[in-house]
Amino acid sequence: MIESEAVRSAKPLHLEVAEAMSEVAASLQAPMDLDETLALITRSAADTIPGIVEASISITTKTGEIQTLAPTGPLVMRADFLQYExxxxPCLHAALEEPVVVVEDxxxxxxxxxxGPKAAALGFGSQVAFQFEAGGPNTRGALNLYAGEPRAIDxxxxxLGGMFAGQIAVALGWARQDQTMTEALATRNVxxxxxxxLMxxxxxxxxxxxxxxxxxxxxxxTKLRQIADAVVAQANENAER
Structure with missing residues (x-):
């Protein structure tokens, strides 16, 4: 672990970002799997932006609800859900109002x-959220970046976060059909x-x-969605016996 971090720190930041952007850009070539592309974007953002440890996407639906897509882990999903509850x-404020929301502490x-205190209890010190819009007002949301330490957002x-948010807008713009968006939300739910x-x-x-x-x-x-479907189906089958 220490060795990998040393190798990463030896590489100039602009090269890390260029490599991440190239990988994401390649995934945007049709045919595109929306779930995998969004997951690649959030993972790349968390891996390449200094100080950022987790990332997610908050997306609005036609009914006015806000859902989380492509979280990099369960803690960031919990942080997003806390805001909805x-x-x-910042996720809500960026998705619905301000283009960029920075929280230093x-x-x-x-x-x-x-x-704020509940997010800090989860281990997050600071956060920044970027609003994006793709395919009209029904596809609007925010890229959420969480840092482990206070005042880590510079x-x-x-x-860099704005660049990744732009890629999300492109991905959602290409896949803005209602069926595709519904499938992405269903994946998060299952x-x-x-x-x-399992818990x-x-x-x-x-x-x-x-x-x-x-x-x-x-x-x-096997895709994560298919594994989750199988776990849920087995639980439902056992409950019916």
């Missing part, structure tokens, strides 16, 4: 008195159900349950 936070920002973070089932069945926390699904996906060379 509490009705406050989540634990002590007066704008988010309920969400000018470079904002510039993965969440599968995580909950109860094997007495795991959310991180271990999520990692369990990922390992099953990798070892069987």
């Amino acid at each position: 509490l009705g406050e936070g 989540l634990a002590n920002d007066a704008r988010w008195p309920d969400f 000018h470079d973070s904002i510039q 993965i969440g159900q599968a995580v909950g089932i 109860e069945r094997y007495k795991l926390n959310s991180e271990r349950a999520f990692a369990f699904l990922v390992r099953l996906s990798q070892s069987s060379n």
Whole structure:
């Protein structure tokens, strides 16, 4: 781990970003799997932007609800859901109002008195969210970037984050058909159900349950959505017996 970080730090930031952008750009070539492309964008953002440890996408639906897509892990999913539950936070504010929302110290920002301390308790120190719009007002949302330390968001973070948000807008613009968006939201829902089932069945926390699904996906060379579908289907079958 220490060796890999040293290798990464030896590479100039602009080269890391250029490589990440090239990989994402290649994924935008049709035919495109929306889930995989969005996941690639959030993972690339978390891996290449200094200080950022997790990323996600908040997306609005036609009914006015906000959902999370392509989270890089269960903690960032929980942080997003807290904002939806509490009705406050950078994700909501960026998706619905301001183009860019920067929070230097989540634990002590007066704008988010309920969400901020709860996010800090999850291990996040600062956050930035970027609004995007693709395919009209029904496809609008925010790229959410979470840092582990307070005051970790600087000018470079904002510039790079804006570039990744632009790629999300492109991806969603290409795949803005209602059916595709519905499938993406359904994937997020079924993965969440599968995580909950595994937590109860094997007495795991959310991180271990999520990692369990990922390992099953990798070892069987099967998409994560299909693994989650199988877990949920088995649970439903057992419940009917």
